[in-house]
Amino acid sequence: ACGSSGSSGSSDKPDASSGDSGGNSVNIDFSLFSSENDAFSVVFREWAERVEEETEGRITFTPYYSGQLTSLFDTLDSVKNGTVGGGLLSAGAITGQVTDVSILEPEGVFDGEEHFKNFYNNTLDTMNDIFEEHGVHMTFWTLGSTEVLTMSPDEFLTDPKQYKGIKIRTAGKWQAAQMEAAGAVPVTMDPGELYLALQNKTVDSTMQTVSLAKAFKLYEVAPKLALRDVTANAVMYVINPDVWNEISEQDQETIMNISKEVALSSWRTLEEQQENDLQTMVDEGAEVHEMTEEEKAKLMKELTSIFPDIAESMGEKGMKLYDSIEESK
Amino acid sequence: MIASKNLSKELPNTEQEGKDWTFFKHYMNFTKFINKMFTRVSGALILVIAILLFQDVIRRYFLNDPTSWALDISRFILVYVVFLSLAPALESGQHVTVDFLKEVISENKQRWMNIAIFLLVSVFGVILCWKLSIVTLDAFKDNRMFPVQTPVPVKYVYVAGPIGALQFTLTALSLTIKSIFFPAEKIHEE
Amino acid sequence: MDFLMFGAFIVSLLLLLIAGVPVAVSLGIVGIVGGALLISPAMIDQLSQIAFTQSSSFVLIVAPLFVLMSEIISSSSIGTRLFTVVQMWLGRLPGALGMAAVISCSGFAAICGSSPVTAATIGKVAIPEMSKIGYSERLALGATAAGGTLGILIPPSIALILYGVITETSIGDLFIAGIIPGIMTAILLCFTIFVIVLKNPSLAPAVQEKVRMKERVTGLIHVTPILILAFLVIGSIYIGMTTPTESAAFGVVGALVIVFTMRQLGLKNLSTVLSNTVKTTGMFFLLVIGGMFTSFVLTRLRIPQGMAEFILGLEVPGWAIIVIINVLILILGMFLDPMSILVIVVPIFFPTVVGLGFDPIWFGILVTINMEIGAITPPVGFNLFVLKSVIPNVKMSDVVVGSLWFVVPLLASLIIIGIFPKIALYLPSLMS
Numbered sequence: 013a014c015g016s017s018g019s020s021g022s023s024d025k026p027d028a029s030s031g032d033s034g035g036n037s038v039n040i041d042f043s044l045f046s047s048e049n050d051a052f053s054v055v056f057r058e059w060a061e062r063v064e065e066e067t068e069g070r071i072t073f074t075p076y077y078s079g080q081l082t083s084l085f086d087t088l089d090s091v092k093n094g095t096v097g098g099g100l101l102s103a104g105a106i107t108g109q110v111t112d113v114s115i116l117e118p119e120g121v122f123d124g125e126e127h128f129k130n131f132y133n134n135t136l137d138t139m140n141d142i143f144e145e146h147g148v149h150m151t152f153w154t155l156g157s158t159e160v161l162t163m164s165p166d167e168f169l170t171d172p173k174q175y176k177g178i179k180i181r182t183a184g185k186w187q188a189a190q191m192e193a194a195g196a197v198p199v200t201m202d203p204g205e206l207y208l209a210l211q212n213k214t215v216d217s218t219m220q221t222v223s224l225a226k227a228f229k230l231y232e233v234a235p236k237l238a239l240r241d242v243t244a245n246a247v248m249y250v251i252n253p254d255v256w257n258e259i260s261e262q263d264q265e266t267i268m269n270i271s272k273e274v275a276l277s278s279w280r281t282l283e284e285q286q287e288n289d290l291q292t293m294v295d296e297g298a299e300v301h302e303m304t305e306e307e308k309a310k311l312m313k314e315l316t317s318i319f320p321d322i323a324e325s326m327g328e329k330g331m332k333l334y335d336s337i338e339e340s341k
Numbered sequence: 342m343i344a345s346k347n348l349s350k351e352l353p354n355t356e357q358e359g360k361d362w363t364f365f366k367h368y369m370n371f372t373k374f375i376n377k378m379f380t381r382v383s384g385a386l387i388l389v390i391a392i393l394l395f396q397d398v399i400r401r402y403f404l405n406d407p408t409s410w411a412l413d414i415s416r417f418i419l420v421y422v423v424f425l426s427l428a429p430a431l432e433s434g435q436h437v438t439v440d441f442l443k444e445v446i447s448e449n450k451q452r453w454m455n456i457a458i459f460l461l462v463s464v465f466g467v468i469l470c471w472k473l474s475i476v477t478l479d480a481f482k483d484n485r486m487f488p489v490q491t492p493v494p495v496k497y498v499y500v501a502g503p504i505g506a507l508q509f510t511l512t513a514l515s516l517t518i519k520s521i522f523f524p525a526e527k528i529h530e531e
Numbered sequence: 532m533d534f535l536m537f538g539a540f541i542v543s544l545l546l547l548l549i550a551g552v553p554v555a556v557s558l559g560i561v562g563i564v565g566g567a568l569l570i571s572p573a574m575i576d577q578l579s580q581i582a583f584t585q586s587s588s589f590v591l592i593v594a595p596l597f598v599l600m601s602e603i604i605s606s607s608s609i610g611t612r613l614f615t616v617v618q619m620w621l622g623r624l625p626g627a628l629g630m631a632a633v634i635s636c637s638g639f640a641a642i643c644g645s646s647p648v649t650a651a652t653i654g655k656v657a658i659p660e661m662s663k664i665g666y667s668e669r670l671a672l673g674a675t676a677a678g679g680t681l682g683i684l685i686p687p688s689i690a691l692i693l694y695g696v697i698t699e700t701s702i703g704d705l706f707i708a709g710i711i712p713g714i715m716t717a718i719l720l721c722f723t724i725f726v727i728v729l730k731n732p733s734l735a736p737a738v739q740e741k742v743r744m745k746e747r748v749t750g751l752i753h754v755t756p757i758l759i760l761a762f763l764v765i766g767s768i769y770i771g772m773t774t775p776t777e778s779a780a781f782g783v784v785g786a787l788v789i790v791f792t793m794r795q796l797g798l799k800n801l802s803t804v805l806s807n808t809v810k811t812t813g814m815f816f817l818l819v820i821g822g823m824f825t826s827f828v829l830t831r832l833r834i835p836q837g838m839a840e841f842i843l844g845l846e847v848p849g850w851a852i853i854v855i856i857n858v859l860i861l862i863l864g865m866f867l868d869p870m871s872i873l874v875i876v877v878p879i880f881f882p883t884v885v886g887l888g889f890d891p892i893w894f895g896i897l898v899t900i901n902m903e904i905g906a907i908t909p910p911v912g913f914n915l916f917v918l919k920s921v922i923p924n925v926k927m928s929d930v931v932v933g934s935l936w937f938v939v940p941l942l943a944s945l946i947i948i949g950i951f952p953k954i955a956l957y958l959p960s961l962m963s
């Protein structure tokens with residue numbers, strides 16, 4: 013008697029009864045590492061609802077939030093082999109595997125909304141090719157955040173000097189390299205383990221997106237938030253190719269159009285959500301320090317110094333993305 | 342965690358005289374030998390993890406000079422510990438079972454049940470080994486790296502998976518053979 | 532449909548378990564068949580994902596380390612000496628030796644994460660001592676088996692670690708939440724012995740030997756290894772020096788140094804200790820992998836979610852649901868070992884419990900006490916098996932009757948903490 017009646021498996025045979033004008037009915041089990049109220053989940057629902065509406069209910073989604081189904085680190089494999097129909101990827105978790113998107117992982121790549129939009133339009137085909145190569149169909153991608161926090165229990169970490177020797181949790185290889193460039197000792201761990209690690213001071217600090225800082229209640233154990241308005245990381249909404257091929261061509265086109273619109277408007281969605289999240293955290297006792305231009309410049313100088321290293325690690329398609337960052341400004 | 346020890350009481354030896362079971366004996370001795378090796382390596386690796394983490398705490402807490410690799414390397418060693426320990430645990434009867442049915446049925450039926458159980462365990466082992474091999478082969482194909490600071494290729498870590506699962510399967514088969522051909526022997530030895 | 536699928540799942544799992552298939556393999560096979568038939572064969576791929584994710588988990592490094600520490604200590608005379616000291620201090624109190632066994636178990640539990648290991652270590656020394664002066668075997672066995680269960684309630688605890696991993700609850704909080712309930716349960720167990728002996732003094736003849744105060748005080752030195760280790764393990768977490776994972780590494784190194792200093796650690800000894808650790812580790816992880824995989828398939832079929840929606844939609848008060856869940860665990864506890872119960876039951880009911888607004892830490896403590904009961908109830912009680920093998924010529928029926936007496940205080944503890952969650956939640960609330 014619950015909502016499960018409609019959740020036929022993603023890899024089930026297409027529903028034969030719906031062979032009318034619109035094409036097949038497909039329900040997609042979608043795995044998200046983000047919690048239900050997280051910005052990524054908000055963007056997901058905005059997209060899923062529009063897809064559902066404009067395909068007249070043929071394409072539906074069953075979301076599984078908070079890594080309930082697959083962990084952040086195995087979502088790509090799980091979508092690829094069809095264990096789940098679709099999922100949310102984080103660049104930080106996949107750059108070991110999809111090296112071409114490495115440049116989307118670190119902080120400080122995009123200067124603003126227009127820069128992101130131009131880049132998105134210029135590189136969409138390349139991005140699609142990259143994920144096609146890795147066995148999944150990418151519908152769209154958005155930034156992980158347009159603002160980044162360094163969170164700490166006792167003091168605002170604003171100056172590279174404060175980074176010397178401290179253990180700081182980062183979301184992936186290249187963010188780790190950035191923190192190392194600033195003098196810190198980077199630590200990698202699942203976001204689910206971070207609360208305890210900060211509480212016990214296994215790590216001294218974490219570099220974090222606003223939405224995850226709120227979702228995992230990290231501000232309770234690391235309430236000093238140094239905020240800077242730079243972008244970081246990217247997340248991709250991908251679908252298993254077999255599931256994708258079950259969808260009629262017409263519906264595929266509809267989905268891709270909606271995807272692009274949602275992606276281009278995601279900057280605003282993220283910003284709004286981040287404002288709300290910051291407010292919630294402040295209401296619950298966190299303190300925010302917005303870094304000054306001067307502080308920001310000093311830190312970013314260290315953090316962006318590794319971009320040439322990233323470029324070296326990427327293949328031909330990755331270099332296309334890399335070059336497009338300048339071109340899209 | 343020892344419920345399944347003593348599960349095979351002395352059965353009349355049904356080995357037929359004159360038949361040559363040497364191949365099976367060799368096979369059983371082979372799996373036993375490998376399990377002994379796996380146990381040694383896995384045990385030593387647990388000690389290594391303890392020492393790695395211990396020195397890291399000392400460095401962090403007293404010297405303020407933590408390593409960036411101790412935790413990650415420990416996680417990778419754990420993969421070896423886990424997969425190498427699966428088969429020895431099976432061999433020694435550590436895998437918990439609910440065995441009160443066995444206590445009430447006849448010894449002959451017990452023997453048939455043991456055969457069925459270990460065959461089922463073998464099937465599970467085959468599936469596990471097959472699935473682990475696919476993921477591991479993928480890691481060999483695309484040379485992916487762990488998304489951590491210490492650049493370790495995934496393949497060198499994951500390779501423990503199929504190896505451990507294979508030995509798990511071989512051990513389950515060995516126990517099946519034991520139940521069929523050597524029912525007089527205790528199934529799980531210390 | 533949900534209930535049909537859930538029913539099919541439970542029935543096939545039970546059939547495999549009754550047939551004697553290892554619990555982890557039963558879970559794995561039910562997951563594989565269920566996932567392949569009800570969703571799609573692609574589901575089986577998740578088995579390998581889960582196997583690799585769990586075996587490289589940052590949190591689970593703790594498991595083999597705590598097992599190793601327990602094995603190192605139980606290979607030494609630390610347990611024996613602890614019992615001797617406690618016994619001297621209790622003197623000629625009625626039922627002194629029985630209580631000494633329980634108190635020694637509680638002390639040993641502070642450095643050992645497993646309930647059968649605790650029961651076996653203390654049982655090896657306590658039960659012969661009790662037999663020597665004419666204790667009823669039932670009482671001797673029951674007290675030790677029940678005392679041993681404290682191994683998983685008093686931190687460190689392999690069961691609490693597993694609960695924390697399954698439910699993504701803080702292991703540090705779970706550990707500290709177990710302390711007061713553990714002490715309370717130990718007191719209840721001692722009280723039970725006291726009452727039994729008061730009603731029937733012939734069950735437990737008093738110790739005749741008189742021990743001088745000086746001897747008692749000097750005896751305390753034998754408790755120091757335990758105090759040191761308990762500090763290394765639990766203390767180091769709460770002064771912010773280590774994570775639970777690192778504290779386990781501390782425990783191992785500490786235990787090695789102490790046992791080596793006591794000249795009780797040879798190479799041969801160490802090799803046995805490591806070999807036992809490896810086997811327990813293999814068992815533990817296969818259980819985790821099998822359990823997590825089945826839980827993935829169930830989640831994919833939306834069974835726990837459907838269950839939660841269904842139960843939350845009923846006009847039944849929350850406490851009644853908690854009672855029902857606990858009765859179910861009690862029944863399963865008769866047949867299954869604690870770890871198996873955890874991986875089977877908790878994923879199914881956890882969404883319901885959280886949906887009803889109950890505290891996950893409190894629920895974890897309830898489940899743990901419930902599993903303690905399971906460890907001493909027939910027909911399958913691990914602590915009973917362990918003791919039966921420690922004292923070979925004891926009758927199983929004596930073991931069973933003896934432990935059933937002690938189900939009463941454990942049930943009382945379960946009910947008290949069920950009604951007063953503060954008992955479990957007070958210490959964690961101080962931490963944040």
Ligand code: NA
Nearest residue numbers: 640682685687
């Ligand atoms: Na304990």
Ligand code: NA
Nearest residue numbers: 864865905911
């Ligand atoms: Na039981």
